[in-house]
Amino acid sequence: MKNYFLLLCAAFFLFASSNPAQSSPIKRYDKTTKTCRIFTHATLWAGYKIFVNNCKICHYRGNKQGVKFIYTESKVRKGWNRVFAERYPVCAKNGSWGSLTEEQIARLNDYLYKNAADTYDPYDATDCG
Ligand code: HEC
Numbered sequence: 001m002k003n004y005f006l007l008l009c010a011a012f013f014l015f016a017s018s019n020p021a022q023s024s025p026i027k028r029y030d031k032t033t034k035t036c037r038i039f040t041h042a043t044l045w046a047g048y049k050i051f052v053n054n055c056k057i058c059h060y061r062g063n064k065q066g067v068k069f070i071y072t073e074s075k076v077r078k079g080w081n082r083v084f085a086e087r088y089p090v091c092a093k094n095g096s097w098g099s100l101t102e103e104q105i106a107r108l109n110d111y112l113y114k115n116a117a118d119t120y121d122p123y124d125a126t127d128c129g
Pocket of ligand 1: 051054055056057058059066067068069070083089090091092096097108
């Protein structure tokens with residue numbers, strides 16, 4: 001019985017480590033702070049709220065100001081990292097991000113990176129719901 005259990009464990013380990021479906025990464029190298037950032041559900045949720053409360057107020061679909069509609073899949077991972085490392089958008093330069101702390105900006109980057117274009121993975125539990 002015990003051997004059978006060990007065999008099951010080994011089989012599961014083999015299956016888990018050879019599973020070809022790559023789950024989305026849960027970490028990201030942040031150029032600005034030169035740190036490796038690990039995401040959790042809680043920090044990604046925080047990033048989502050920062051996005052809604054600080055970016056979507058301008059970048060919503062059909063706004064009358066002519067500001068581009070932006071959502072997580074507007075850019076691929078590299079693209080989002082560049083937005084935050086270089087802070088090139090007009091709004092980053094004119095103070096529209098001004099109320100955010102560096103940690104909030106990094107969390108926002110984590111959230112957008114995690115859910116960027118071409119990253120949806122149906123086998124990753126953090127991608128559903
Ligand atoms: C006060 C309004 C305002 C807020 C708030 C704002 N933006 Fe912008 N953003 C603009 C305007 C205006 C532009 C330049 C016109 C455009 O590209 O839509 C711009 C441009 C951008 C671009 C470049 C678009 C492109 O072509 O790739 C990105 C990326 C961006 N914003 C991201 C953000 C993020 C992330 C936040 C939240 C931290 C944010 N913006 C908050 C007004 C805003």
